[in-house]
Amino acid sequence: MEQQPRNVDxxxxxxxxxxxxxxxxxLAIARAIVGHRAAPEDVLQQALLNLYExxxxxxxxxxxxxxxxxxxxxxxxxxxxxxxxxxxxxHPGRGGSPDExxxxxxxxxxxxxxxxxxxxxxxxxxxxxxxxxxxxxxxxEVLQCSxxxxxxxxxxxxRQLAGMLKDYVEGKTRKSPDGTDQRSD
Amino acid sequence: MEPISDQTELxxxxxxxxxxxxxxxRVEALLREDAAMRDTLEQLRLERDLxxxxxxxxxxxxxxxxxxxxxxxxxxxxxxxxxxxxRMARFVAAAAAVVLIGFGIGWTGRAALDPQPGPVTPxxxxxxASYRVAVAVTDxxxxxxxxxxxxxxxxxxxxxxxLKAWQDNRRQLEQGGVLxxxxxx
Numbered sequence: 001m002e003q004q005p006r007n008v009d010x011x012x013x014x015x016x017x018x019x020x021x022x023x024x025x026x027l028a029i030a031r032a033i034v035g036h037r038a039a040p041e042d043v044l045q046q047a048l049l050n051l052y053e054x055x056x057x058x059x060x061x062x063x064x065x066x067x068x069x070x071x072x073x074x075x076x077x078x079x080x081x082x083x084x085x086x087x088x089x090x091h092p093g094r095g096g097s098p099d100e101x102x103x104x105x106x107x108x109x110x111x112x113x114x115x116x117x118x119x120x121x122x123x124x125x126x127x128x129x130x131x132x133x134x135x136x137x138x139x140x141e142v143l144q145c146s147x148x149x150x151x152x153x154x155x156x157x158x159r160q161l162a163g164m165l166k167d168y169v170e171g172k173t174r175k176s177p178d179g180t181d182q183r184s185d
Numbered sequence: 186m187e188p189i190s191d192q193t194e195l196x197x198x199x200x201x202x203x204x205x206x207x208x209x210x211r212v213e214a215l216l217r218e219d220a221a222m223r224d225t226l227e228q229l230r231l232e233r234d235l236x237x238x239x240x241x242x243x244x245x246x247x248x249x250x251x252x253x254x255x256x257x258x259x260x261x262x263x264x265x266x267x268x269x270x271x272r273m274a275r276f277v278a279a280a281a282a283v284v285l286i287g288f289g290i291g292w293t294g295r296a297a298l299d300p301q302p303g304p305v306t307p308x309x310x311x312x313x314a315s316y317r318v319a320v321a322v323t324d325x326x327x328x329x330x331x332x333x334x335x336x337x338x339x340x341x342x343x344x345x346x347x348l349k350a351w352q353d354n355r356r357q358l359e360q361g362g363v364l365x366x367x368x369x370x
Contacts, residue, residue, distance in 0.1 A: 016258045024250035028243040041253055048257050111239045131240035136203055155194045162232060
């Protein structure tokens with residue numbers, strides 16, 4: 001019969017399982033919010049460490065929402081710090097997968113860069129709404145603001161993105177007849 | 186119901202699925218009648234799908250996320266190990282402190298705990314050794330009623346003679362005899 005090691009905190013086992021289960025999605029949230037302004041892994045590590053320190057306060061049977069909130073808050077906290085180090089671009093799939101057409105990959109990269117130029121709260125609201133599919137109330141709770149503020153951030157974020165991507169699409173279409181790129185950037 | 190002030194924002198909320206049922210029904214009625222509105226909705230849907238793709242691309246591979254999770258779990262294990270060692274060190278230090286404090290108290294109070302010698306008796310061992318001769322005083326029945334020590338035989342003999350003369354005089358007096366004034370005792 002296998003014996004359980006002595007003095008093992010059962011919360012730690014639940015916590016570790018939650019980390020393994022959600023790390024991929026949490027890393028994406030951190031990446032989307034901090035962009036190139038900080039290392040997403042550091043954001044994730046610090047957020048998980050904060051949770052670990054207070055692990056006894058939480059119910060680890062449904063930890064997804066809690067972990068997302070913590071990562072978002074940690075990402076925003078890091079972005080609020082006065083000195084920000086720009087980190088190397090380590091976004092996954094930066095080079096595109098072999099199966100993905102180059103043009104689609106280029107479009108995705110352009111959208112990423114446009115998202116990265118949005119104000120941090122616009123980015124956070126968009127990620128939580130469209131990627132995490134949270135309700136406005138949940139987003140307001142995470143970002144500690146009103147629902148009206150969430151609606152405003154989402155609308156403005158989307159419109160700013162549309163404006164930036166319109167420039168990108170127009171730039172792409174300004175090509176010479178022989179197919180060479182005539183953009184001035 | 187409030188009038189539609191910003192059609193785009195309303196359609197965004199429709200796509201977010203956050204409209205009340207009657208608002209959603211109203212939007213759907215408008216969409217059936219308005220081709221331009223349908224085009225706008227389609228455009229918004231495309232933009233949204235693109236953003237969701239971009240967010241999903243930030244997830245990275247399972248391997249990368251798993252590695253990040255494992256690094257964190259390992260760091261938690263190390264932290265727990267260090268914490269256990271620190272707890273043990275604290276316990277050992279506390280035990281050592283208790284022993285030291287106990288020793289200090291014992292050392293400081295040892296004078297009070299040690300038995301103190303009583304006052305020196307006037308009879309010294311050398312003095313007792315100097316009593317070499319003792320004279321036993323007996324009653325008429327021969328019982329010893331007193332013992333008188335002397336340091337020399339001369340003193341003992343003198344005491345015996347004096348005692349005998351006193352006893353003779355007393356016996357003579359008790360028998361109606363005459364006590365000579367010149368007798369010395």
